Amino acid sequence: MSKDSQGWRKKFGVIGPSTNTIVQPDFDDMRPYGVTNHYRGIFTPDANAVSNESFRAGAETIAGNTLDAVTNVMTCSPDYLVLGMSAVTFFDGGTGADRFQKQVEEHSGLKISFGSHACTAALNTYGGVKRIAVVSPYWPVMNTEVARYFGDMGFSVVRDIPLQCPSWTRIAHIGTPELRDALRKLDGDDVDAIVQVGTNLSMVRLAAAAELWLGKPVIAINTATYWHALRANGIQDKMPGFGRLLEEF
Template sequence: MAMRDVLGWRKKFGVMGPSTNTVVQPDFDMMRPPGVTAHYSRIFTPNAHAVSNETFRAGAEVIGANTLDAVRSVMTCEPDYLVMGMSAVTFFDGVKGADRFVRSVEEESGLRISVGSHSCHAALQAYGGVKRLAILSPYWPSMNAEVIRYFGDMGYSTVRDRALQCPRWTAIAEVTPAELVPVLRELDGDDVDAIVQVGTNLSMVRLAAAAEMWLGKPVIAINTATWWHALRANGITDKMDGFGRLMAEF
């Protein structure tokens, strides 16, 4: 009988995320059921201090180009599955671009992977009846356009979106829940079925769960969706309270 890792006796997940990201790793750890471990491999990412509408995509593409190095690094711990802890590159060029990114990682590693874009779609499908979205991101408008394009390819319409336009990668993690509450209220409306937050360095796991209660509709934090997707893709169906309906019910 094959021996299992004493802590990751159910699954070992390899997680790739930008070296500037300080949110996704603790977010995933908060939602980790017994017997599942997450092993973070940092994608080298210079901390740009003058991110703009023109430079955001170029900077994100640097992260995308360095991803396979992080994949090769984390593979040395022999994970069972991979999780992408950076969302922007998984929305580039719509569904075709997302599929291309997944293929590149899976061909390099020989493992399957959960990515933010496809995980959010799967989460929306789990809730059911969602067609009209509002989108919240720490990005710049040029990147929001890519997110809207992806969801359009998947059959959703985006009613409203908000790009927080954070000026550097680490500034994303400095946005507080108190700042985000009024933004969520502005995005909401009778013409919106669900709110989706993208950008894995934006701390929204707890806030999204709370917002579902006072908005009365799905509010999907991308870190919750991605982690949920990875668990369910591996047959791990543990339900967890405190992280919204996605983790508690589906």
């Protein structure tokens, strides 16, 4: 049976908000030879997220448009789906994440990797992690959902920082200095690992560097999601420059 000439190992169908400009280059940077990523946008108006209420409403819009994007990407006959989205996958704790996974897998007929459960898998792979700190581009109402989810997964969120971005596209404008400051504020002897959520936040390389000077796991959600997709498909390539997760496990 013939295979795709470039995606001869695996073709990943990748979906994420249409406003997201970070997932596609992040995933492509982590792509091993013979694996291809095929990005399709979830229609997402760039509404201002200037309050807890408007942020939640915007995330609900993304959730409501997800299956249309899944239908779109299925036209290229992918082998597996990778969801480059974050907030939606934390709604309603572990039960909500499982429900979301079932909905997408039943609609597509494919297995999927997605942010919340990928971060859990990454934390469990490092081992010995119970207390975590979280940085996000979200508003406080969404960080509450993130903490609820991780609590359901057996972790305690000791501290969190919601960066409260004013719009979906502005998330991608957050740079290394602001994120570095957040990591310093989050770290402490009472924290076993730091997790960054929000897929339009560019932190895959900073997280890798931070592991060296903090001496503990620092997990960027895009790294965790793509790592999970590779390993779920039996692709064990070690990719340097993206932290211990992709280099060791």
